[in-house]
Each structure stands twice: as C-alpha cells, then as structure tokens.
Amino acid sequence: MASMSFPSLILFLSFWVSLMSPACSLNCTSEKLPDSKKTFVNCTDLPTLNATLHYTYNATNSSLSVAFVAAPATAEGWTAWAINPTGTGMVGAQALLALKSKGSLFVKKYNISSYASIVETDKLAFDVWDLKVESGTSGKYVIYASLKVQDGVEKLNQVWQVGANATNGHPEKHEMAPQNLGSKAELQLVEKATAASPTGSPASAPAPTAGTNGGSRRVADLSLGGFALIVASIVF
Template sequence: MSPACSLTYPSETLPNIQKTFANSINLPTLNAIIHYTYNASNSSLSVAFEAAPASPEGWIAWAINPTGTGMEGAQALIALKSDSSLLTKKFNISSYSSIVETNELAFDVWDLAAESGESGRNVIYASVKVPTGVKKLNIVWQVGANVIDGRPIKHAYAKENLNSKRELQL
C-alpha cells in the first residue's frame, strides 16, 4: 500500500461515542475509514469502521478473515437499517454465495454498536479479541444498497468492491 492511501492520526474521536483511537487509516476503496487501537496487554482491538452505504437504505460491513485474504471465510459485522434505527449483526461469510447470521464468530466481540453519522456515513463500533502474538489481521469491508427482512442483499461487483481488503498491522 502506498503512503498516499494510508493516513495515521494521533487520536481521533468520533461523534456520539466518547472513545478515542490511536490510529486512523483511509482505506483504499469505498471511501471507508478505520479507526483503531490495539491493546497488546490483553490482545484486544477496538475499532470504529466508517463508510457510506451504497444507498440510504443500504448497509456497511467490516470483517476479519482468520483463514484467508478475501471475503470467503470472513467473520463480519454488518450495520443495517431496521425501521428507523441502525442495527449491527454478526455474519459468517462461509462462501461467496452464503452468508449466515450468527451469535458467535471465530473471535469474541463486545461493545458492538452502530450509529448514523452526518453526511450519510455510518459507523460500526466493536472490540474484538485477537489471538495472542498476532501482528497483523486480514480485514475486508463492504457497502451494499439493499436490506430485505433484516438481511443484507449482495453488494455491487465493481472493482472497488472486489478490492476492499488489506492487511491491518497491529
């Protein structure tokens, strides 16, 4: 990744939740940003992922893939609208054609929340348990345009959607 695609800020505070993050990275696709703090003493990662859904009724997703570099095998946190509120759900992306909502992911998750921000951007907040000694994670992010019956509908297959993945150095 070139330095032009990655910006780090000393501390970022996001609206409505009183939490600061040690790092912020402008992700290279989908106009997304990840704010994060890694705590080596307890192997936890606090994250705020922000992006605009592909439509006002759409969804955003952030995931860790513990087994690969792309979407298949990813453990996802997806923020989607339900009536007038924004919910965050957990999904196992077991294949390119199957996403399964779940209560358990391959890693512990706590402090899970979402908010709608100004200018149409949404934010997913979470803390996750990272295996001890891990120095980097494969992350994936995505945006979609539709939600039906509380489930995200497939995202677009444009180049920027297909390239929304990278390593996150802890």
C-alpha cells in the same frame, strides 16, 4: 518554449487533480466520530469505498478496539467490516454488518462461509464486545467494537464492504465493481523492529503503515512534487 496561458494552466491543474487517487483526499485524523468518548490510537484511510478505520491494539490482553466508518451505497443500504482468520478475501470472513430495519439502525454478526452463504450468527470465530453502531456525518455508519485476537499476532486480514439494499433486516448482494472487489487489506497491529529502532514501536501505538493517513500524505506529497516539476517544465 512558449509559456502556457493562465486558462490552460488552470485546466491542466484540474485534470491533474482529477487523476490523483481518492485515498489521497481522505484524512482520518480529522474525522469526528459521533461518540466523543471513543478515542483511538491509530487510524487508516482504507484504499477503497471511501472508508476509514480507527483502532487501538492492546498487546497486554490481545484485544483490538475499532471504529469502522463508511457510507452505504444508498440510504437504505448496508456497510460491513470483517476479519478473515483463514484467508484474505470475503470467504471465511467474520463480519460486523450495519443496516437499517424498520427505520432503525442495527449492527449484526455474520459468518461469510461462501459467496452464496451469508449467515447471521450470535457467535463469531473470536469474542466481540462493546458492539454498537451510530449514524455519522454525510450519511455514514460508524461501527464500534472490541474483539479478541490471537496472542502474539502482528497483523490481521481485514475486509470491508458496502451494499445498496437490505430486505427484512438481511443484506442483499453488493456491486461487483473493482472498488468492491478490492476492498481488502492487511491491518498491521505491531510494527516490526528496524535497524533504526531495534525494539520496534509500542504495540498499542504502531506507526502508520501503507494505506494509513501518513501513507496518504506521503503519496500526496510525491504527486504534488511531480506536478510542480511538470508545471515548471511547461511554463518555463
């Protein structure tokens, strides 16, 4: 078979890279948080909306500390991260939502009781403390919080979202694109024991799960390996 010309090879490479999942390009481990005093044991590249979550789970007191990082859909938009204690989607989610009001950045608590009802509240279904928001790089908002989780829980249903507009300090509806509708995943707090590790990993430092930075690197390695085989078969 004739070898591929160099310009054609470059074009093919660009096409292949464009097909790779955006999650593979994220790297939460190298992300710099604006509050350098805040450190976290784990981080995960969330699969949609170019968002990341840094977190530490403390099994001793059943608390979870997080830093959620995402950019709003526009400069005047909003971002939100939530835990849903009753389901896997938006309805029932207990949200921490960051937005601008009169030029200042705020974080508020919302109870998402239905698709039509987004109610600001002083108290969520779980205790929240150390709540604040800061501006990060590239127009991103960083929501920090600590929250109480149920004793003995191993995983949580998390939901995240971004919107384009906020009116009078209240978020308007977000887009209904696939990446918005797919912004939900399990957050594994404790890794289950395996045959190789009968006692499991420490609860405060779980190994990366699907969707974590470690998982993204594995996907990237597999993709690049497949790409190398394809290039080899074309060139040689």
